[in-house]
Amino acid sequence: MSALEHQYVEGAPDEPVLLLLHGTGGGPDDLVPLARRLSPDSALLAPAGPVSENGAARWFRRLAEGVFDHEDVVFRANQLADFVVASRAEYGFGDRRLVAVGFSNGANIAAAVTLLRPDAVREAALFAAMSPLPEPPRHELTGTRVFLSNGEHDPMAPLASAEALVRDLRERSADVVAHRHPGGHQVTGDGLASAAEWLDGGRGEQSTRT
Secondary structure (H helix, E strand, O other), rough: OOOOOOEEEOOOOOOEEEEEEEOOOOOOOOOHHHHHHOOOOOOOEEOOOEEOOOOOEEOEEEOOOEOHHHOOOOOOOHHHHHHHHHHHHHHHHOOOOOEEEEEOHHHHHHHHHHHHHHOOOOOOEEEEOOOOOOOOOOOOOOOOOOEEEOOOOOOOOOOOHHHHHHHHHHOOOEEEEEEEOOOOOOOOOHHHHHHHHHHHHOOOOOOOOO
């Protein structure tokens, strides 16, 4: 099994498995309350970011605030994707629906995996995400569903970068819902409610895994 520290919590077999991806400096427990609001009975797979930035756990290196090490983004996205594929066998997910749920840096790595490895992640709910790669590969993403919630005044994930991510996904035929709120780098109650509605709307659409 891919060596990422993680926690796994069993859930109802008819509910999606939620892959929880924390923000910078966080840990596997951070998004559990959020996940329970999205899908109370889901199984939870929560790995820890493998990169340390001055002691703060992250999913990939950055060269400066908002400047990503794109080579490391690709490497770490594949590492996470391999972990997800291995976890399906390890925990018996089989072909069950899996949805990545990420905040900030966790949302960015989820976006990268969605763009790079559709074999691992076909659905993602992203909070305060920005574009992780300047020129993603042209993978066919028909059948991929992505929800994004971004603040109109987010200094850490500028709206222009979030819109670039939406464009990259839609150009590859992903189904994208873009939610906006008037705040900054945060998860809002309205954003959570919209994400829960989006998540519920995916029932029956992902019965066949690819």
